[in-house]
Amino acid sequence: MKRAYFFIFLTIIALAKISSCLQNDEFPVRIQLSGRWQLGEVKQIIMYVEDYSPKTGEMKAYVDWEGYAKLLQLGYFPVVLEDTSAINAQYALTHPDDVMYHNYTQLSTWAHNLAVSYPSIVRLDSIGPSVQGRWIWCLRITDNVSMNEKEPEFFYGSTIHGNEPVGTEFLIWLCDSLTQRYGTNARLTRIVDSLDLYIIPMINPDGNALARRTNANSVDLNRNFPVPDGVTGEDGTYSLQPETAALISYLSQRQTSFAANFHTGAVVANYPWDFDTVRAPDDALFIDRCLAYSSRYPTMYYGDFDQGITNGYDWYEADGSLQDWDYHENCALHITIELSNTFWPSDASLPSIWANNYEAMVHLLELAISGLHGIVIDSVTGNPISARIWFDQPGRWVKNQMPHGDFHHQFLAGTYSITVVADGYYPKRVTGIYFPHDSASVNLTVALVPADTIYFSNFEATNGGLTTQSFTFYQDWEWGTPSLSDPDGPIYVPSGSKLWTTRLSGDYRDSSQSRLILSANLTEHTHAALVFDEWYRFQAVTWATVPSVAHDGGRIRVATSSDTVTVKPPWGYVTQTSTYNFLIPSGDSIFADDEPGTPWHKSIIFLDEFCGQPISIWWDFGSSTRNRQLGWYIDNVAIVEPSSALVANDFVENLPEQVKMEISPNPFNSNCVISIEIANVAELLNLEILDVNGRSVHEECLHAKSGVLRMVWKPTEDIPSGIYFVNAKTESQSITRRAILIR
Numbered sequence: 001m002k003r004a005y006f007f008i009f010l011t012i013i014a015l016a017k018i019s020s021c022l023q024n025d026e027f028p029v030r031i032q033l034s035g036r037w038q039l040g041e042v043k044q045i046i047m048y049v050e051d052y053s054p055k056t057g058e059m060k061a062y063v064d065w066e067g068y069a070k071l072l073q074l075g076y077f078p079v080v081l082e083d084t085s086a087i088n089a090q091y092a093l094t095h096p097d098d099v100m101y102h103n104y105t106q107l108s109t110w111a112h113n114l115a116v117s118y119p120s121i122v123r124l125d126s127i128g129p130s131v132q133g134r135w136i137w138c139l140r141i142t143d144n145v146s147m148n149e150k151e152p153e154f155f156y157g158s159t160i161h162g163n164e165p166v167g168t169e170f171l172i173w174l175c176d177s178l179t180q181r182y183g184t185n186a187r188l189t190r191i192v193d194s195l196d197l198y199i200i201p202m203i204n205p206d207g208n209a210l211a212r213r214t215n216a217n218s219v220d221l222n223r224n225f226p227v228p229d230g231v232t233g234e235d236g237t238y239s240l241q242p243e244t245a246a247l248i249s250y251l252s253q254r255q256t257s258f259a260a261n262f263h264t265g266a267v268v269a270n271y272p273w274d275f276d277t278v279r280a281p282d283d284a285l286f287i288d289r290c291l292a293y294s295s296r297y298p299t300m301y302y303g304d305f306d307q308g309i310t311n312g313y314d315w316y317e318a319d320g321s322l323q324d325w326d327y328h329e330n331c332a333l334h335i336t337i338e339l340s341n342t343f344w345p346s347d348a349s350l351p352s353i354w355a356n357n358y359e360a361m362v363h364l365l366e367l368a369i370s371g372l373h374g375i376v377i378d379s380v381t382g383n384p385i386s387a388r389i390w391f392d393q394p395g396r397w398v399k400n401q402m403p404h405g406d407f408h409h410q411f412l413a414g415t416y417s418i419t420v421v422a423d424g425y426y427p428k429r430v431t432g433i434y435f436p437h438d439s440a441s442v443n444l445t446v447a448l449v450p451a452d453t454i455y456f457s458n459f460e461a462t463n464g465g466l467t468t469q470s471f472t473f474y475q476d477w478e479w480g481t482p483s484l485s486d487p488d489g490p491i492y493v494p495s496g497s498k499l500w501t502t503r504l505s506g507d508y509r510d511s512s513q514s515r516l517i518l519s520a521n522l523t524e525h526t527h528a529a530l531v532f533d534e535w536y537r538f539q540a541v542t543w544a545t546v547p548s549v550a551h552d553g554g555r556i557r558v559a560t561s562s563d564t565v566t567v568k569p570p571w572g573y574v575t576q577t578s579t580y581n582f583l584i585p586s587g588d589s590i591f592a593d594d595e596p597g598t599p600w601h602k603s604i605i606f607l608d609e610f611c612g613q614p615i616s617i618w619w620d621f622g623s624s625t626r627n628r629q630l631g632w633y634i635d636n637v638a639i640v641e642p643s644s645a646l647v648a649n650d651f652v653e654n655l656p657e658q659v660k661m662e663i664s665p666n667p668f669n670s671n672c673v674i675s676i677e678i679a680n681v682a683e684l685l686n687l688e689i690l691d692v693n694g695r696s697v698h699e700e701c702l703h704a705k706s707g708v709l710r711m712v713w714k715p716t717e718d719i720p721s722g723i724y725f726v727n728a729k730t731e732s733q734s735i736t737r738r739a740i741l742i743r
């Protein structure tokens with residue numbers, strides 16, 4: 001049997017050599033593994049896995065002669081397989097007009113024609129050239145394609161492995177379906193109208209032209225992305241390839257909140273992480289969305305994997321994958337869909353695979369319409385502002401996108417919280433964002449109140465008046481210009497060149513007891529928030545044992561004349577201290593080992609409970625007797641309050657006894673000014689606008705010391721004409737007025 005395979009194999013290799021199109025020093029083998037524990041050893045030898053079934057231990061992999069011999073030596077007895085993929089690929093490449101598969105030239109012509117034929121909903125773009133100069137095409141499909149609308153963005157990509165071209169065909173057919181049936185098919189029309197679709201049918205055109213997995217530099221592009229643990233891609237001589245760099249740049253400039261990329265070699269929906277055993281923060285959501293796909297593709301659902309899905313690492317470890325990078329870096333819910341067991345199936349099989357996948361591919365797009373769709377606006381002008389949003393779940397910062405100030409994220413059923421921060425505005429915590437079911441949509445407008453500064457320093461001209469306090473052991477806080485020589489470190493200073501850090505020269509010391517102190521007088525203030533930029537890396541807490549305790553780390557305390565209290569961001573600290581932290585008592589909450597690769601981020605601590613008195617803010621850092629890291633970096637420290645400039649002084653002498661409201665113009669067409677007179681100083685005013693069914697369409701909390709508040713209501717496009725009730729409420733007063741919107 002083995003000999004027979006061998007002769008078939010030799011014939012194929014001979015054919016491949018003649019065609020000279022194929023990479024001909026690799027061939028498929030079947031290897032029987034006794035268990036997962038052999039994966040590591042085998043992966044050192046083979047070139048890549050085509051398929052691996054955790055249930056049966058059977059692996060299909062590609063090897064070269066050297067690998068084949070090594071496997072024999074180790075007793076694996078690899079069985080050489082007929083390379084149907086190579087035969088199909090060779091035929092497709094030599095007979096491009098006879099097969100359904102599009103080669104690169106045909107794909108280019110098709111893409112150009114599509115954009116010309118449907119100019120109002122299709123735009124052809126290129127993310128950049130491949131190694132051999134083939135432009136990588138991206139089709140943007142959406143209504144009003146010439147505009148940037150506040151719609152969720154979805155990314156479909158394929159063929160990052162050049163010899164896995166089924167997804168290329170399916171994305172071509174999907175684009176054809178969306179365009180040809182736009183305006184006649186309700187489902188597809190809704191998708192085009194509601195989403196901003198980015199579709200890259202062929203990420204690796206050089207690999208496709210060579211009928212091989214890797215690009216023209218022989219690099220596996222799906223191992224070439226930065227890995228979330230801060231190290232680079234898998235291959236030893238890692239260098240960012242042009243295709244990878246182009247995709248990183250393209251996706252980073254967009255806001256794709258949901259994404260999938262297509263492969264072949266197995267039939268399964270696979271989700272992050274690929275690089276580590278730890279589960280992603282959105283694990284349950286990933287499983288739900290993968291099941292949404294697999295349950296609509298019976299071959300997948302009833303195939304080699306339980307319910308047709310797998311965690312990436314559970315299947316086999318892959319470092320530097322596109323899905324890991326996109327999820328980690330852009331917070332995009334990115335999954336990988338494997339469409340067929342054969343890398344390059346015969347084109348005759350494509351229509352049936354397509355028929356079996358169409359429903360799932362369309363359904364994923366429908367799911368992308370669900371989720372949280374927010375905008376951030378200025379509470380006075382109603383204009384969108386550039387902001388950063390912290391999602392408690394999955395514990396990530398995202399930026400909103402101008403010109404609409406919109407942001408999007410998928411959520412399962414449940415109640416969620418976010419925190420929104422923008423330069424020059426008072427930060428805002430929004431809680432109780434409720435999703436009644438797993439594919440619900442919630443529209444949210446977050447109005448930020450302009451802020452007045454109580455304290456600010458960027459630590460350039462001075463140290464900002466901060467002081468340090470020494471205890472028994474080392475005091476490491478220092479002000480100045482840090483050494484940024486460590487490539488895994490903070491790399492840059494957020495403003496200028498100076499900041500405060502636990503040792504400018506590099507790592508903090510063992511047994512550190514370090515306190516940094518900012519004194520502030522909040523006697524005159526009723527609301528205040530501490531906002532600062534921070535970067536930290538402490539001795540690692542092993543990912544696999546989270547939640548765990550950490551030896552090294554920091555926390556923030558506020559000291560008043562009567563008490564000291566540990567304060568924390570609304571989303572809490574990372575973990576607790578161990579008994580080995582030399583400053584912070586065991587079991588207290590701390591910032592600990594950050595997720596590696598995390599960039600500088602904002603931290604916010606609301607200080608309302610300390611207003612009306614002088615306070616000291618302490619950044620306390622402690623380390624254990626061994627293991628050092630780069631430590632804690634702090635810049636742009638501000639204490640802000642809601643702006644008093646919002647309050648007109650004209651009415652101070654003649655305070656009305658209750659809340660009064662005026663809306664003008666009324667009826668209105670695109671926006672109206674809501675003016676509220678408020679009697680009681682220092683009360684928070686809650687403003688809510690409800691539709692006739694009592695559903696909230698807009699809510700915000702305004703701070704009024706006295707006088708008149710003016711706020712512009714600019715209903716978003718999804719709010720229809722009709723009667724709305726504007727309700728303003730303080731602790732003691734409430735008033736409601738009608739506003740009539742006529743579009």
Ligand SMILES: [Zn+2]
Pocket residue numbers: 161164263264265
């Ligand atoms: Zn692949």
